[in-house]
Amino acid sequence: MTERKNLLSGPEPTLLAEEEEPYRRLAEESASPTQLAADYPGFSLAWAMLADDAFTEGRVVESYAYARTGYHRGLDSLRRAGWKGHGPVPWEHRANRGFLRCLAALARAAESIKETDEAARCWQFLKDSSDEAYTALKQ
Numbered sequence: 001m002t003e004r005k006n007l008l009s010g011p012e013p014t015l016l017a018e019e020e021e022p023y024r025r026l027a028e029e030s031a032s033p034t035q036l037a038a039d040y041p042g043f044s045l046a047w048a049m050l051a052d053d054a055f056t057e058g059r060v061v062e063s064y065a066y067a068r069t070g071y072h073r074g075l076d077s078l079r080r081a082g083w084k085g086h087g088p089v090p091w092e093h094r095a096n097r098g099f100l101r102c103l104a105a106l107a108r109a110a111e112s113i114k115e116t117d118e119a120a121r122c123w124q125f126l127k128d129s130s131d132e133a134y135t136a137l138k139q
Contacts, residue, residue, distance in 0.1 A: 011087030016077050016095035019043065023094075044074040044098030051105035060112045067105035074099030091133035100130055104137035
């Protein structure tokens with residue numbers, strides 16, 4: 001990833017720390033998203049995968065719960081990384097993608113259960129965090 005200079009007065013992009021072991025276990029298919037969520041509860045990508053699978057299978061409330069869990073775990077990670085409640089969370093940084101996917105999954109599930117205000121807030125939060133993520137995930 002290339003280093004960006006912040007020419008505006010806004011905060012620097014937040015880059016979450018990468019934990020290699022859950023990615024390795026995913027790549028090797030030695031652990032399911034359920035097992036990874038249990039073993040690495042702060043690994044938002046596992047929660048995003050669970051949310052996406054549940055949504056695809058029509059289990060919208062379950063999808064909402066998975067997405068909300070991953071979203072809150074991701075917020076905790078962002079705060080530990082120095083995020084102050086706003087600013088860029090780049091999609092191109094692999095470790096950020098789980099949180100951003102959870103945010104989109106939460107918006108999608110909220111729409112499905114008619115939580116329109118929450119869905120709008122989540123989509124806006126995603127767009128404010130990363131235009132790239134918003135473009136990739138808002139379908």
